[in-house]
Amino acid sequence: MRDFILKRVAAIILPFICTYGFYVILHGHVSPGGSFAGGIIVGLSFIAFSTIYGIEKGRARLPETVLTWTESFGTLWYGIMGMVGITKGAPFLANKLAGIDLGVPGTLSSGGLISLIGLGVGIRVASTIVTLFFTMMEEKS
Amino acid sequence: MRIGKLLILLVALLVAYGILITVAELPPYGMPDNPVHNQVSERYINEAVEDTGVLNMVTAIVLDYRAYDTMFETIVLFTATLAVVITLKTSKREESGK
Numbered sequence: 001m002r003d004f005i006l007k008r009v010a011a012i013i014l015p016f017i018c019t020y021g022f023y024v025i026l027h028g029h030v031s032p033g034g035s036f037a038g039g040i041i042v043g044l045s046f047i048a049f050s051t052i053y054g055i056e057k058g059r060a061r062l063p064e065t066v067l068t069w070t071e072s073f074g075t076l077w078y079g080i081m082g083m084v085g086i087t088k089g090a091p092f093l094a095n096k097l098a099g100i101d102l103g104v105p106g107t108l109s110s111g112g113l114i115s116l117i118g119l120g121v122g123i124r125v126a127s128t129i130v131t132l133f134f135t136m137m138e139e140k141s
Numbered sequence: 142m143r144i145g146k147l148l149i150l151l152v153a154l155l156v157a158y159g160i161l162i163t164v165a166e167l168p169p170y171g172m173p174d175n176p177v178h179n180q181v182s183e184r185y186i187n188e189a190v191e192d193t194g195v196l197n198m199v200t201a202i203v204l205d206y207r208a209y210d211t212m213f214e215t216i217v218l219f220t221a222t223l224a225v226v227i228t229l230k231t232s233k234r235e236e237s238g239k
Contacts, residue, residue, distance in 0.1 A: 029195040032197065072219075114195055128222050
């Protein structure tokens with residue numbers, strides 16, 4: 001696609017879409033949404049970028065090493081967060097049982113481990129979507 | 142041959158009869174005293190905020206009560222990506238070889 005108007009509009013809108021995706025991930029425990037929905041929005045902003053500006057520029061923005069690392073460590077991050085419960089003498093993935101301060105419900109810092117786990121899952125979902133898109137687009141050519 | 146077909150028809154009718162009987166026994170949709178509205182959902186609705194400190198109940202269930210489920214869900218995502226990449230990705234060495 002070599003459309004001038006589309007490129008300029010995308011250049012204005014896409015940063016806000018990406019930021020909104022991270023907002024949805026980080027506020028998953030306060031407002032509607034969550035890590036899966038927010039991760040899809042973040043991945044969609046990268047997919048829209050590489051659809052409009054071409055797959056090579058999208059690749060240059062998001063190199064394969066970054067995708068590989070987020071892809072692999074998203075799941076591992078979940079496991080590490082689960083180990084926090086074990087180090088405090090509680091079951092795996094325990095949150096309140098491990099004695100973590102849950103904070104005031106409704107504030108951004110509430111929920112203990114939930115927001116940290118959600119951040120990992122969101123980045124994981126985004127990298128999955130982008131990796132699938134890149135792989136399928138390159139297979140065609 | 143004819144007897145075999147009749148037998149198949151008989152078995153199919155029996156299965157259909159069983160399924161229809163089961164559907165007729167289901168409780169009406171959306172009634173408050175249905176068996177699905179048991180102590181599990183009651184516990185989630187009443188004590189999710191106290192147990193997890195999270196206002197969004199879906200997040201509380203997905204990432205706290207059912208955290209194991211979500212963990213293996215991410216592993217499913219990982220496996221799916223791995224399968225797609227292994228199947229579709231053409232390596233650079235292979236391209237130059239052709």
